[in-house]
Amino acid sequence: MLSATCHVLAQVLRKPRAPSRVAWRCLPVPGARSCAGQSEKAGEPRTFHPALLRVLVCPLSKKPLRYEASTNELINDELGIAYPIIDGIPNMIPQAARTTRQDKKQEEAEQH
Template sequence: MLSATCRRLAPALRRLRALSAVAGRFLQVPGARLCSDQSERAEQPHTFHPALLQFLVCPLSKKPLRYEASTNELVNEELGIAYPIIDGIPNMIPQAARTTRQNEKQEEAEQP
């Protein structure tokens, strides 16, 4: 019974794999390669493509963001927060953002 199910699903999986390969060619970032198996995917680094900055804005202030390569974050200078980039994907959830002005506030509180 299980082998019969596998035989029925095999053509659909082949079509899906072919469609995803075609879609992958159109959705590729310049310089990236289409990965067909896990070993190639593990070797390929997941980096943020700076061209996405023209489409991304801070979800809180709706202002443009700056990419900080040293920390791999998108920074909103106005609000003093930084959104992490995980595996090349920006995490734009405000609760996941890190505050960047915490050190400045501590320094101001220490000075008379």
């Protein structure tokens, strides 16, 4: 009985299957844009899409974040931390965030 089940399973796995609906949406099509909706030109870095700010919140405080284009970071002004954005993807791990309050204190000290 086990060998019969293995035989049927082997036949099913050998049959070519059509890609799922999700796979069809993400399959590369010549001249089409990628799944992320951005071009994939060689050497062109992915950028953060500001529309994501509507759904992203700080994992620590659950408050909305602010996008800072000059540093390419998501800023939580309340906690004074900044999450880096790498290749268009926000790194929302708290350990990867840097503090921004120390930077403000240093700037104030340098100005006086």
